[in-house]
Amino acid sequence: MPTYRPGPVSLVLAVLVALFLLMPLLAVIPVSLTPSRMLTMPTGELSLRHYRSLIEDPRWLDSILLSLRIGIVSSILSTALALTFSLGVWMFQPRFTAVLVGFVLLPMVVPPVVSAVTLYFLLTSVSGLTSFFGYDTWLGVAMAHSVMTVPFATVLILVSLSQLDRRIDLAARGLGASVWERATRVIMPNIKFGIVTAALLSFVLSWEEIGVTLFITSVNAITLPRLMWMGLRDNIDPAIAALSVILIIITVLVLAVRSVVTRQPAAR
Amino acid sequence: MRGTLSDRMGAALLMAPLLLFLILAYAWPFLGVVKWSFTLPTPGLGQYHALLTDDLVQSVFIRTLRIAAIVTGVSVTAAYAITVVWVRGSPAQRVLAEFCILVPFWISVLTRAFGWVALLSNRGLINTWLQSIGFISEPLTLVRNEFGVIVGMSHFLIPFAVFPLASAMRSLDERVLLAARGLGSSRMRTFWTVFVPMTRSGIIGSALITFVFSLGFFVTPAILGGGRSVMIAELIYLRIFQSPDWGLGAAISVVLVVFVGALMALLFRYVKPKQLV
Numbered sequence: 179m180p181t182y183r184p185g186p187v188s189l190v191l192a193v194l195v196a197l198f199l200l201m202p203l204l205a206v207i208p209v210s211l212t213p214s215r216m217l218t219m220p221t222g223e224l225s226l227r228h229y230r231s232l233i234e235d236p237r238w239l240d241s242i243l244l245s246l247r248i249g250i251v252s253s254i255l256s257t258a259l260a261l262t263f264s265l266g267v268w269m270f271q272p273r274f275t276a277v278l279v280g281f282v283l284l285p286m287v288v289p290p291v292v293s294a295v296t297l298y299f300l301l302t303s304v305s306g307l308t309s310f311f312g313y314d315t316w317l318g319v320a321m322a323h324s325v326m327t328v329p330f331a332t333v334l335i336l337v338s339l340s341q342l343d344r345r346i347d348l349a350a351r352g353l354g355a356s357v358w359e360r361a362t363r364v365i366m367p368n369i370k371f372g373i374v375t376a377a378l379l380s381f382v383l384s385w386e387e388i389g390v391t392l393f394i395t396s397v398n399a400i401t402l403p404r405l406m407w408m409g410l411r412d413n414i415d416p417a418i419a420a421l422s423v424i425l426i427i428i429t430v431l432v433l434a435v436r437s438v439v440t441r442q443p444a445a446r
Numbered sequence: 447m448r449g450t451l452s453d454r455m456g457a458a459l460l461m462a463p464l465l466l467f468l469i470l471a472y473a474w475p476f477l478g479v480v481k482w483s484f485t486l487p488t489p490g491l492g493q494y495h496a497l498l499t500d501d502l503v504q505s506v507f508i509r510t511l512r513i514a515a516i517v518t519g520v521s522v523t524a525a526y527a528i529t530v531v532w533v534r535g536s537p538a539q540r541v542l543a544e545f546c547i548l549v550p551f552w553i554s555v556l557t558r559a560f561g562w563v564a565l566l567s568n569r570g571l572i573n574t575w576l577q578s579i580g581f582i583s584e585p586l587t588l589v590r591n592e593f594g595v596i597v598g599m600s601h602f603l604i605p606f607a608v609f610p611l612a613s614a615m616r617s618l619d620e621r622v623l624l625a626a627r628g629l630g631s632s633r634m635r636t637f638w639t640v641f642v643p644m645t646r647s648g649i650i651g652s653a654l655i656t657f658v659f660s661l662g663f664f665v666t667p668a669i670l671g672g673g674r675s676v677m678i679a680e681l682i683y684l685r686i687f688q689s690p691d692w693g694l695g696a697a698i699s700v701v702l703v704v705f706v707g708a709l710m711a712l713l714f715r716y717v718k719p720k721q722l723v
Binding site for chain 2: 182183184185187188189191192194195196198199200201202203205206208209216217218219258259260262263265266267269270272278281282284285287288289290291292293294295296297298299300303321322324325328332357382385386388389392393403406407410411414418419422425426429430432433
């Protein structure tokens with residue numbers, strides 16, 4: 179079958195764009211190996227001192243652990259909320275579904291800075307009530323991250339539900355299964371992949387969230403992106419380059435694994 | 447089948463947690479922000495009046511619109527070039543294009559902005575290299591200005607601009623292109639008179655998404671602009687944290703939401719939501 183392929187001009191332009199996209203990611207590699215304490219190109223000798231400072235400096239380790247904790251808690255919360263909501267939409271197809279889903283997706287479409295001001299208002303208003311929840315607390319950050327990630331989790335779960343055959347559920351229902359049994363033993367096993375993807379995406383979005391985090395933390399809840407931000411704004415610390423290289427390598431590895439995993443079912 | 451009492455109960459029970467969560471943690475505090483814009487520091491429309499008269503606010507608005515327009519043009523054009531290869535290239539070309547689109551897409555905005563600092567700063571890769579080959583004697587100012595902001599934002603937004611374009615390019619009928627070529631039209635002519643017009647909905651969707659995202663951008667302009675080319679989002683941050691003027695920060699937020707809402711309404715008049723994925 180003849181196909182319409184891009185010509186040489188298209189290919190050259192695409193290569194230029196690809197280089198533009200990869201350039202800043204490659205640029206951090208030499209900078210991370212500089213022996214200098216400043217952000218410069220290494221001249222001659224290379225050094226791993228900035229990688230070592232990531233492990234030795236307790237600030238980096240503390241913020242990594244905090245970001246992990248916030249990411250896990252907010253991912254569990256948003257996945258659970260998104261899952262129950264999506265099951266309600268799919269099993270009962272209530273009236274006004276479009277309006278309700280639209281409402282749930284708002285934090286995804288509203289400019290992040292406005293969501294940040296909104297969550298700042300919320301957390302400062304409740305700060306006086308308890309000491310562990312509110313402005314500049316890890317629980318407050320986890321909750322705020324859930325607000326921001328729950329639309330993405332909902333979209334992913336709704337998409338995987340839309341590919342599910344309704345007759346499976348109808349059969350279970352006809353055989354007398356309760357709503358609980360239908361949800362947990364019939365529907366959920368069939369959308370496992372969607373649920374796991376939703377949880378992972380929520381975690382990743384929380385792990386790298388900075389726009390909202392900047393507004394709702396000051397000195398106590400210093401997440402990893404928040405610490406990077408502080409290092410970027412003042413005197414640029416080359417440890418950020420080392421950290422960036424590690425994050426880029428992890429991303430490339432995860433994407434490679436994902437493409438292997440998702441390509442296999444397609445080959446069926 | 448639907449609409450029985452127990453069904454409605456079931457739906458309500460399952461959907462309630464998320465709806466309640468977002469009402470309490472998002473809708474209610476947003477109304478609080480709206481209230482701030484009318485009550486701080488004094489009740490009335492003073493903050494909205496200030497928006498229309500304050501020179502600083504005006505210049506930030508104009509700069510934001512200008513940067514957003516340039517970034518949209520750059521991002522959509524660049525995204526178009528790489529999407530053509532991603533969708534219509536040979537299998538190997540597709541894998542490579544997908545890699546170049548998805549890897550930056552998944553890497554955090556901070557890391558990407560930092561990569562540009564490492565490239566563009568006075569002692570960064572580009573200036574070091576240009577000086578070492580003797581092309582320039584003094585470093586070029588490539589960052590802490592609008593140029594750096596536009597480069598960094600375009601880099602961030604290209605992957606987002608790709609998806610609506612890819613969806614439009616995938617759904618078009620290839621036979622039309624082959625027919626144009628078969629009838630003797632050159633590659634260039636087929637591209638400009640057949641291919642591009644057929645992806646119009648993708649171009650509109652891509653441009654609106656990019657433009658809307660650019661308006662509320664915070665991190666990249668703050669890092670690459672170095673406080674010199676402040677955009678709306680950074681102005682809101684400064685009003686709330688540096689010169690505590692919560693009322694003005696809130697009023698700018700409200701205006702931004704209304705403006706973006708109007709643009710989204712426009713978007714959905716031209717493009718179905720499905721075409722954006």
